[in-house]
Amino acid sequence: MSTAIDDDLWSAVGDPIRRTMIDLLLAGGPGTATSLSERLPVTRQAVSKHLAVLDRVGLVHGTPAGRERRYQVDEAQLARAVAQLSAVGATWDARLRRIKRIAEAIDRSRDNNRGD
Amino acid sequence: MSTAIDDDLWSAVGDPIRRTMIDLLLAGGPGTATSLSERLPVTRQAVSKHLAVLDRVGLVHGTPAGRERRYQVDEAQLARAVAQLSAVGATWDARLRRIKRIAEAIDRSRDNNRGD
DNA sequence: CCGACACGCAACCTTCGGTTGCGCATCGGG
DNA sequence: CCCGATGCGCAACCGAAGGTTGCGTGTCGG
Secondary structure (H helix, E strand, O other): OOOHHHHHHHHHHHOHHHHHHHHHHHHHOOEOHHHHHOOOOOOHHHHHHHHHHHHHOOOEEEEEEOOEEEEEEOHHHHHHHHHHHHHHHHHHHHHHHHHHHHHHHHHHHHHHHHOO | OOOHHHHHHHHHHHOHHHHHHHHHHHHHOOEOHHHHHOOOOOOHHHHHHHHHHHHHOOOEEEEEEOOEEEEEEOHHHHHHHHHHHHHHHHHHHHHHHHHHHHHHHHHHHHHHHHOO
């Protein structure tokens, strides 16, 4: 149901700061640790560490540009992560629906017995 | 884009052990810390802590039953969590598609210029 | 050329996930 | 009825992760 790779993607995307960072990079295009930190409630160093984590799992890619290091989202990898999210969501959703169906079936059988 | 409540749900569901626990509870019905720990690579105490976390955000609900404490999934809250997952997924997906569209538009304009 | 800027590295603190080691309540067979 | 087995909670402890401050270094530009 869950592979080790999935876990890496999940834990990368599980942090709210990292999710917001991905949002910012998607909305505003490539950015640096400093530029991102200006829009986040943490310091540049913290952002830098998060970027390292995201880079390690391949969700973003950093390119040195003079004295800056410009990061941008790896679209293919993010698409893969989104697929994992919706996969888990779909699994749970299906189980919830099955449970609901069974519950309703029990309700019906109780109604039948009540008719005895 | 993300509320504090969302963050709680995400961090609760971000842990792979906790995700597996939800899977187990959905598949096998209500369970105890001990019964879950038998199917997980961690001790009963760790499972107990995770259950406390899940209980705090309302994803599961524990009921004392003699010397046991039986936990079961709160279906409504899990449905809410699934909605959050798919919402973020949908947002990113939409942004990715928009980026792809723009990239293709640039490609086309480059092809036009090449014709000069 | 030198100040300003962007970055990386290191030390330190706190929180979180995990374990071990208790003690306490409950269940159930002799 | 009683005592061992079982299930749990609490506390102490440990390593990893997220966060901060401080400092050194490289690059840009007036």
